[in-house]
Structures are given as structure tokens and as C-alpha cells.
Amino acid sequence: MSYNPFELKDFRDGERVVALVRHHWFVLFREIFWLGILFIAPFFLIPIAFGISAQGGGLPSVPPGVVIFFASLWTLMIWHLLFARWTDYYYDLWIITNWRIIDIDQIGFFNRNVATLLTLDHIQDIETHVDGIVGTILNFGSIKVQTAAAKAEFLMSEIPNPVSIEKIIREAQEEKIRVFGAKPAAHE
Incomplete structure (x- = not known):
């Protein structure tokens, strides 16, 4: 059974x-799209920030371990939001x-x-x-x-x-x- x-x-x-x-699949896609943007944003912003810092910009030097920790935390948070949204989509029904x-x-x-x-x-x-x-x-x-x-x-x-x-x-x-x-x- x-x-x-x-x-x-x-x-x-x-x-x-x-x-x-x-709900229509587009409802889920619309939310996943924005979560995807939030997911990849740090991977573009961190190198830009470190590029400015290396050129003598105003950002202080941050150890790579701290950057990896916060990037991992960010990724985990986005995965949690993605899973929560998918669960809501899948189990909400008539x-x-x-x-x-x-x-x-x-x-x-x-x-x-x-x-x-x-x-x-x-x-x-x-x-x-x-x-x-x-x-x-x-x-x-x-x-x-x-x-x-x-x-x-x-x-x-x-x-x-x-x-x-x-x-x-x-x-x-x-x-x-x-x-x-x-x-x-x-x-x-």
C-alpha cells in the first residue's frame, strides 16, 4: 500500500x-527566482568588495575563514527558505x-x-x-x-x-x- x-x-x-x-507552477517559480538572485548575490558582491579593498578602498581586511563562514550561513538560510517555499507549494492544495x-x-x-x-x-x-x-x-x-x-x-x-x-x-x-x-x- x-x-x-x-x-x-x-x-x-x-x-x-x-x-x-x-497553485500554478509560476507562483513557485516567481519566488524561487528571487531566492536564486539572493543566493548568487554574495558570490558577485564579495569578490567586488575584496577587489575594492585590495585597491586601498575603505573596507577592512577580513580573514577568508570569516567570509566562508558567513557565505555558508547565507547559503544555508537560502536553502531553508527554498525548502520552506517548496513545502508550502506542494502541500497547499484543494x-x-x-x-x-x-x-x-x-x-x-x-x-x-x-x-x-x-x-x-x-x-x-x-x-x-x-x-x-x-x-x-x-x-x-x-x-x-x-x-x-x-x-x-x-x-x-x-x-x-x-x-x-x-x-x-x-x-x-x-x-x-x-x-x-x-x-x-x-x-x-
Whole structure:
């Protein structure tokens, strides 16, 4: 039996996973790009600083061991931030079943919130938004779902193929109503 970190124990009879939705890869790339810039910056700045120092600039002489120590510390910090961001990207997701939408929100390394956002029969309207040239070219955007439940609406932001995800949600909603029937919130 294989390990599935997204397996939920409280599935209802007949409930099955229709889709797993993560943020678009560009969201991760955007943050990794800036971490990459921060990672390589010392490798350019340190030689420049020592070049100025060797020419009689205002920088004091620093032993190479100290430079290596701080460069290693900087590299370790960037790797930690990179791993933290990747973990957040990988474990933050929405699970769409034929019954409900579940939000898994990874907070740090060891904390995760799992919440049922809504049952599909409470959906009143779904709006998709694709903003900007990057979102249009790479086909990512957001979905806003308005409901008849206590929480009036929720947002799935920066997801790939929002129109396809909307279609999946609508098909799952139709299946739930057809197979299980629409049930009031008190019966959940």
C-alpha cells in the first residue's frame, strides 16, 4: 500500500476524489527566482568588495575563514527558505470530490489546516478570473465560489486552468445532486 499524504479518513459513502488542485507552477517559480538572485548575490558582491579593498578602498581586511563562514550561513538560510517555499507549494492544495471541496493549508513545516470549505450542493455561482498578460499566456487565475452556506464565498487563487477547474466543479456538483440529492446543511 502506497503512502498518500492527502488521503482523508472521513470520506462519505460513495465519495471520491475528482481533482487535486495546487497553485500554478509560476507562483513557485516567481519566488524561487528571487531566492536564486539572493543566493548568487554574495558570490558577485564579495569578490567586488575584496577587489575594492585590495585597491586601498575603505573596507577592512577580513580573514577568508570569516567570509566562508558567513557565505555558508547565507547559503544555508537560502536553502531553508527554498525548502520552506517548496513545502508550502506542494502541500497547499484543494481537493475536489464529488461531494465537497476540501482546503488543505500548509503552515510552516509541521502545521496543516484541513477544512471542508463547502458541499457542492450549496454552490450558487462560480466566477473565474484570469488577470494580466502573464496569467493569460500561462493560463492561470482564480476561482471565486459563492454559496448558500454560512461562509458566503471562498477563493481559489493562482490556480492553473481556472476554466477547466470550474467545469470539473460544476460536473461534480451535478453528479452529487443527481446521485445523492441536494441535502440541507444540517444533515452533513
